[in-house]
Amino acid sequence: MSLDKETVKTIAFLARVRVPDDQLEGLAGELSAILGWITQLGEVDTSDVEPMTSVATIAQHHRTDVVTDGRRRDAVLANAPHAIDDYYALPKVVE
Amino acid sequence: MSTLRSLSIAAARDGLARRDFSAVELVEAHLEAIEAAGDLNAYITVTADVARARAAAADDRRRQKETRGDLDGIPIAIKDLFCTEGVRTTAGSHILDGFVPPYESTVSAKLRDAGAVMLGKTNLDEFAMGSSNVTSHFGAVKNPWGPRDGKDLVPGGSSGGSAAAVAARLCLAATGTDTGGSIRQPASFCGIVGMKPTYGRCSRWGIVAFASSLDQAGPMTRSVQDAAIMLQEMAGYDDRDSTSAPIEVGALEQAAVAGDIRGLKVGIPVEYRFDGMSGEIAALWQKGIEILRARGAEVVDVSLPHTRYALATYYIIAPAEASSNLARYDGVRFGLRVKADSLDEMYEMTRGEGFGAEVRRRILIGAYVLSAGYYDAYYLKAQKVRSLIAGDFTLAFDTVDALLAPTAPSDAFAIGEKMDDPITMYLNDVFTVPTSLAGLPAISLPAGLSGRGLPLGLQIIGRPFDEATVLRIAGALEADAGFEPLPVRDDG
Numbered sequence: 001m002s003l004d005k006e007t008v009k010t011i012a013f014l015a016r017v018r019v020p021d022d023q024l025e026g027l028a029g030e031l032s033a034i035l036g037w038i039t040q041l042g043e044v045d046t047s048d049v050e051p052m053t054s055v056a057t058i059a060q061h062h063r064t065d066v067v068t069d070g071r072r073r074d075a076v077l078a079n080a081p082h083a084i085d086d087y088y089a090l091p092k093v094v095e
Numbered sequence: 096m097s098t099l100r101s102l103s104i105a106a107a108r109d110g111l112a113r114r115d116f117s118a119v120e121l122v123e124a125h126l127e128a129i130e131a132a133g134d135l136n137a138y139i140t141v142t143a144d145v146a147r148a149r150a151a152a153a154d155d156r157r158r159q160k161e162t163r164g165d166l167d168g169i170p171i172a173i174k175d176l177f178c179t180e181g182v183r184t185t186a187g188s189h190i191l192d193g194f195v196p197p198y199e200s201t202v203s204a205k206l207r208d209a210g211a212v213m214l215g216k217t218n219l220d221e222f223a224m225g226s227s228n229v230t231s232h233f234g235a236v237k238n239p240w241g242p243r244d245g246k247d248l249v250p251g252g253s254s255g256g257s258a259a260a261v262a263a264r265l266c267l268a269a270t271g272t273d274t275g276g277s278i279r280q281p282a283s284f285c286g287i288v289g290m291k292p293t294y295g296r297c298s299r300w301g302i303v304a305f306a307s308s309l310d311q312a313g314p315m316t317r318s319v320q321d322a323a324i325m326l327q328e329m330a331g332y333d334d335r336d337s338t339s340a341p342i343e344v345g346a347l348e349q350a351a352v353a354g355d356i357r358g359l360k361v362g363i364p365v366e367y368r369f370d371g372m373s374g375e376i377a378a379l380w381q382k383g384i385e386i387l388r389a390r391g392a393e394v395v396d397v398s399l400p401h402t403r404y405a406l407a408t409y410y411i412i413a414p415a416e417a418s419s420n421l422a423r424y425d426g427v428r429f430g431l432r433v434k435a436d437s438l439d440e441m442y443e444m445t446r447g448e449g450f451g452a453e454v455r456r457r458i459l460i461g462a463y464v465l466s467a468g469y470y471d472a473y474y475l476k477a478q479k480v481r482s483l484i485a486g487d488f489t490l491a492f493d494t495v496d497a498l499l500a501p502t503a504p505s506d507a508f509a510i511g512e513k514m515d516d517p518i519t520m521y522l523n524d525v526f527t528v529p530t531s532l533a534g535l536p537a538i539s540l541p542a543g544l545s546g547r548g549l550p551l552g553l554q555i556i557g558r559p560f561d562e563a564t565v566l567r568i569a570g571a572l573e574a575d576a577g578f579e580p581l582p583v584r585d586d587g
Binding site: 003008011012013014015016017018019020027030031033034035037038040041042043044046049050051052053054055056057058060061063072074075076078079080081088090091092093095 | 193194195197198293294295308309334337338340341342401404407408410411418425427428429430432437438439440441442443444446447448450455456458459460461462463464466473475476477478479480481482483485516517518533534559
């Protein structure tokens with residue numbers, strides 16, 4: 001498995017991580033090596049195996065449907081980059 | 096005073112009860128030492144004011160003949176992956192710049208409510224991704240056992256700051272988190288005890304997420320008994336974590352000090368004896384086997400046939416979950432934001448600048464293995480192999496009560512080593528990752544020294560939710576291993 005610079009650039013865009021052009025080559029090499037290494041799982045016969053989707057073998061239970069938290073405006077706004085009155089102010093995220 | 100700093104939690108608890116010293120004195124001794132040992136870089140944030148206030152409150156309680164239990168007035172450190180109310184939390188990353196949680200993680204809240212005194216937040220690999228603590232945005236941590244041959248050594252990772260702080264007597268104990276070995280491997284490198292409990296034992300609520308199906312908090316201490324005392328307070332059901340287990344923890348300290356392991360059956364996973372294992376690791380393992388036998392345990396070989404695929408499985412599942420978990424850091428609502436002309440560019444620039452090289456690598460691997468067309472070949476395949484790996488353990492535990500294995504394939508390496516190729520670094524986790532994938536409890540305890548005089552750990556792995564047996568065997572092994580802790584450096 002080998003990734004070229006263009007593929008790395010595409011993955012990086014999908015993950016929204018800017019990678020400077022001069023680092024694409026090196027990163028392609030590293031990622032290809034890792035992918036090549038993990039491809040060894042192909043040797044394992046998993047035709048009759050269920051995927052593991054839960055680690056803890058604990059039955060989920062229902063909690064009472066009641067309000068347990070809220071009315072904490074100041075705490076919510078504490079990390080806001082910018083607040084206008086009681087509102088969390090953000091850059092426009094719907095284009 | 097180094098004598099106060101060298102106490103176990105158990106001894107400090109008893110000393111506080113006898114009024115031999117106060118919680119404030121304990122805290123002052125540690126704060127002074129932390130300042131003097133700044134070159135280790137074990138702490139990212141020292142919370143001296145919080146510590147002094149909590150210690151004074153503990154002393155007040157005691158004067159009024161009240162106590163909150165074993166940890167009341169005990170100075171501890173918190174890995175900077177646990178959100179702490181009103182105290183900056185970094186996860187070792189640039190991208191969380193300025194983030195001050197308005198809430199407290201469940202585990203650190205339980206410790207706080209038990210009266211434990213937080214000295215500060217310890218350094219770690221960025222987002223807990225690493226085995227060397229070298230990937231922290233706040234710089235590498237030095238292993239207090241170093242230097243060797245003129246080079247500073249890594250403390251291991253990702254809980255490297257916690258391990259270094261415990262070993263250097265900069266706290267009596269610390270919290271860590273373990274995803275693929277991040278408590279146990281640094282414990283081995285720094286000559287301390289580190290325990291990863293069963294997945295589900297400690298609530299993950301309020302811990303910055305790395306790989307949610309693997310992350311688990313645990314104690315890092317200087318004795319098995321102390322690990323039991325810490326875990327007793329950290330563990331427990333929490334309805335804010337849907338994977339938290341409503342299963343009784345039991346009396347852990349009693350198990351840790353019991354010493355009697357007669358009749359227990361301990362398995363030696365034959366697949367862990369891989370070609371090229373260093374002679375001193377093999378010898379240490381043999382020493383562990385002999386101690387357990389002498390104590391009346393039965394030691395037998397067991398097979399975990401899918402062991403060799405554990406690392407590759409882990410390095411698909413963990414990055415996949417990480418890429419998903421870390422999608423929340425986008426520069427919009429909190430933390431670092433790099434301004435740009437368009438929204439996509441703002442995301443890209445913020446995340447490009449905010450994440451370090453290792454985190455970036457894992458996000459990209461994760462995004463790739465989850466992407467359309469590759470999902471089945473990588474991620475689904477890894478989930479299936481994970482089933483096989485977990486199944487190996489289930490089968491082994493039909494015949495044995497616990498497993499004994501080395502913790503890490505070597506002693507601590509130098510800062511800057513193993514950096515050329517990410518896979519070389521990943522191989523550090525060869526003995527710890529399988530347990531993590533299966534969600535099992537495991538403890539690393541120091542059992543001997545390498546040829547260079549550096550600590551080496553052995554690992555006891557147990558059945559799900561059977562921390563008590565793990566601690567019982569570890570306590571017995573510790574008693575006869577004859578490990579001498581790092582001589583204390585008395586700066587104050």
